[in-house]
Amino acid sequence: MRKHNFNSGPSVLPKEVLEQASEAIINFNGINLSLLEIGHRTNWFVDVIEESKLLVKELMQLNNNYEVLFLHGGATTQFMQVPLNLLNENETAAYCDNGIWGSKAISEAKIFGKVNVIASSKDQNYNYIPKSFTLPDNTKYLHLTSNNTVEGTQWHQFPETTIPIVADMSSDIFSRQLNFNQFQLIYAGAQKNMGAAGVSLVVIDKNILGKVSRQISPILDYRKHIEAASLLNTPPVFAIYVALLTLRWIKKEGGLAEMENRANKKSSLLYNTIDSLPLFECAIKKEDRSKMNAVFCIKEEVLQNKFLEECKEEGMIGVKGYRTVGGLRVSMYNALSLESVEAITMLMKNFANKYS
Numbered sequence: 113m114r115k116h117n118f119n120s121g122p123s124v125l126p127k128e129v130l131e132q133a134s135e136a137i138i139n140f141n142g143i144n145l146s147l148l149e150i151g152h153r154t155n156w157f158v159d160v161i162e163e164s165k166l167l168v169k170e171l172m173q174l175n176n177n178y179e180v181l182f183l184h185g186g187a188t189t190q191f192m193q194v195p196l197n198l199l200n201e202n203e204t205a206a207y208c209d210n211g212i213w214g215s216k217a218i219s220e221a222k223i224f225g226k227v228n229v230i231a232s233s234k235d236q237n238y239n240y241i242p243k244s245f246t247l248p249d250n251t252k253y254l255h256l257t258s259n260n261t262v263e264g265t266q267w268h269q270f271p272e273t274t275i276p277i278v279a280d281m282s283s284d285i286f287s288r289q290l291n292f293n294q295f296q297l298i299y300a301g302a303q304k305n306m307g308a309a310g311v312s313l314v315v316i317d318k319n320i321l322g323k324v325s326r327q328i329s330p331i332l333d334y335r336k337h338i339e340a341a342s343l344l345n346t347p348p349v350f351a352i353y354v355a356l357l358t359l360r361w362i363k364k365e366g367g368l369a370e371m372e373n374r375a376n377k378k379s380s381l382l383y384n385t386i387d388s389l390p391l392f393e394c395a396i397k398k399e400d401r402s403k404m405n406a407v408f409c410i411k412e413e414v415l416q417n418k419f420l421e422e423c424k425e426e427g428m429i430g431v432k433g434y435r436t437v438g439g440l441r442v443s444m445y446n447a448l449s450l451e452s453v454e455a456i457t458m459l460m461k462n463f464a465n466k467y468s
C-alpha cells in the first residue's frame with residue numbers, strides 16, 4: 113500500500129502520473145526511445161512544452177498578454193530574477209513579509225533596488241495575513257506569497273490595486289479558482305503541487321517587461337526565454353514532462369473548480385478535528401488558515417513525539433513541522449486523497465482519547 117504522504121515538498125503526486133512518467137523513461141509515446149534520450153528541440157519534446165503551456169493558460173484562463181515559461185533554478189531563483197528584470201536601482205518595490213519565503217524574497221530584492229516592506233506579520237510569529245496597508249503610487253510592483261508553506265497561512269483575498277502584483281504561488285498553484293489575470297507575474301516551483309523538482313513555472317504579463325535599464329544576462333532575462341519559447345538552453349525535460357502529466361490529470365479530474373472543492377473538504381475535516389480536540393492547537397488566525405499546509409502542535413513535547421511515532425507506525429509521513437518552526441504540519445496538496453486526511457484525523461481522535 114502507498115504511504116499517506118503529507119510531505120510539504122517534494123510531495124505526493126497522482127499514482128497514474130508516476131506510472132506514466134516511469135513508462136516515458138523507458139519508452140516515450142511508443143517511439144522506442146526514452147524521454148531522457150531525445151533532443152529538446154525535436155518535435156517530440158516541443159510538443160510536450162507546447163501542450164504544457166496551453167494547459168496552463170487554459171486552467172488559469174489567462175488572457176493573451178500572458179507568456180508561460182518553464183525555467184530552471186527553483187522558486188528561489190525567482191526571488192532574484194523578479195527584481196533583476198523589473199526593478200531599477202533607484203525604484204521601490206513593495207513586499208509583504210508573511211513568512212520565511214517572503215522574507216528571503218525581500219533580502220534578494222534589496223540587492224537590486226529599494227524595498228518597502230508594507231506589511232509584516234512577524235510580530236505574531238507569522239500567524240496571520242496583514243490586510244490593511246497602503247501602497248505608495250510610485251511602487252513598481254507588489255510582491256506577496258499566496259500560501260505560506262512553512263507557517264500555514266494563505267491569502268484568501270488579494271489586494272485591489274493598479275500596481276502590478278507579483279505572487280509566489282509555489283505551494284498553492286492550481287489548487288483553487290482565482291482571477292489569475294489580476295497578477296502580472298506568478299511563479300511556482302513545481303515540486304509542491306504540479307510535479308517533480310527541477311522546474312519552475314513563470315507566468316508573465318509581457319507588458320511589464322523591458323523597463324529596466326541594467327544589462328541582464330540572457331539566461332536570466334525573461335524576454336530571452338519568451339523569444340526562445342523556453343528553449344533558450346536545455347530545459348529540465350523530465351520535470352517538464354511530469355508537470356504536463358500532472359496538468360493533464362488536473363484537467364481530467366475537473367480542473368481548478370474540482371481541486372478547490374477537494375481542498376475545501378480535506379482542510380475543513382482537518383481543521384475541524386484540530387479545533388474539536390483540546391490536545392491539539394492551531395495558532396493560525398482562522399480566516400487566514402492555509403488549505404494546503406495545516407500547521408499546528410501538541411503543546412507537550414513528549415506527547416508530540418509520541419504522536420509522530422504513531423503516525424510513522426501507521427504509514428503516515430511528513431507530519432513533522434518545518435525545522436525552524438517545530439510542531440506538526442500536514443500538507444494537503446491536490447494529489448493527497450481525502451482518505452489520507454480521514455486516516456490522520458482518525459488517528460488524532462484515538463490519540464486524544466488515549467492521552468487527554
Ligand SMILES: *Cc1c(COP(=O)(O)O)cnc(C)c1O
Pocket residue numbers: 121185186187188189213257259260261280281282283301302304
Ligand atoms: C518551497 C518554496 C520555495 C522554495 O522553492 P525552491 O524550488 O526550493 O527554490 C519558495 N516559495 C515558497 C512559497 C515555497 O513553498
